Amino acid sequence: MSAAEEIGSVASLWRYPASSLGGERLDAAPLRTDGVEGDRLxxxxxxxxxxxxxxxxxxxxxxxxxxxxxxxxxxxxxxxxxxxxxxxxxxxxxxxxxxxxxxxxxxxxxxxxxxxxxxRYKKAPIHLLTTASLAELKAQHPGGDPDPRRFRPNIVVDMPRVPGHFPETDWLGRRIAIGEVELEITDPCRRCGFTIIGQDGFEFDADILRTLVRKNRHNLGVYCEVTRPGTVRPADAMRFLD
Structure with missing residues (x-):
């Protein structure tokens, strides 16, 4: 895969002005070195x-x-x-x-x-999650609803499912560009009991977390550092820089 090849595009953008409360879907997300502007204040x-x-x-x-x-x-x-x-x-x-x-x-x-x-939000201020991983979670737990709101990502990237894989977990240490922004993927996102809680549109489901424990070492999505700030918008292309 060439460095300039598009590997996905932004499906949705989120911030969480109040920790643990419902998130806010954005038409554009200004990313600073400390995260999405207005996130978790x-x-x-x-x-x-x-x-x-x-x-x-x-x-x-x-x-x-x-x-x-x-x-x-x-x-x-x-x-x-x-x-x-x-x-x-x-x-x-x-x-x-x-x-x-x-x-x-x-x-x-x-x-x-x-x-x-x-x-806990300062170590890696951006949480990125792909639809490929959500689709793999659904394949591994067909009765569940892997709604992205369970996982509270900032950036959801649309890309095809890779059967048997949660692809972004394999990208640790890599650098990516999304629109005008550049990010370094630093850590896997280890999931906690928040993921099983019901919200509007989906119910409590302990097997969501059990599946991730069995199939992806407790993880889903990745944390990123912002190395070049800017604004990300839906449909912006994502590509590797290395």
Missing amino acids: FGIVDAATGVIAKPDSDRKWHPVPRIAARLDGGALEIKVPGGNWLPAPSDAADKAASSFLGFDAAIRRFEEGTTLEAP
């Missing part, structure tokens, strides 16, 4: 303890991804199922989230050097 915490949501390990947080989040002119808004968009952080947003979850919760901004920060 806020978190939701247990108001009684200040502990951040852990839906991967604590069932009380399983409904959280059903709370929608978006940025409107740079300001966060959230919406619980059946509710209206509310500015956050705010008393109204906290009240709506608490009522939906069944316990006191609060939206808070991540702050450097405090107990509420998100260092």
Whole structure:
């Protein structure tokens, strides 16, 4: 395969203004060296303890991804199922989230050097996932629904299935270009219990994670560093640089 050959194109772009809440599909994604602009600026915490949501390990947080989040002119808004968009952080947003979850919760901004920060997102700020891997997961677990929202990617790349393979897992250390942006693929994305949680349109499914444990060493998708910032758009071509 030549360095200039197109290997896929962008199918969808996502950011997650509030960690664990629903993601926001984008028409264009400005990528900086620290990730998608506006990604994971806020978190939701247990108001009684200040502990951040852990839906991967604590069932009380399983409904959280059903709370929608978006940025409107740079300001966060959230919406619980059946509710209206509310500015956050705010008393109204906290009240709506608490009522939906069944316990006191609060939206808070991540702050450097405090107990509420998100260092786990700094190591590799972009998560890339291919439709080829989603198709392989479906082939390995035909009864499941590998909706990309289970995996919270920033960039979903459309490419043909490679039977028996999760292709991007084999690209570690490689450099790619997507439109005007350049990325280095640094790590596999090790999946956690978040992937099994039901959201609007698909149900709880523990076999999603069990399949990835058996078939791809717990992994799906890859983490990337941004080596040349810029804006990515749907249908932008992806190619290898090395």
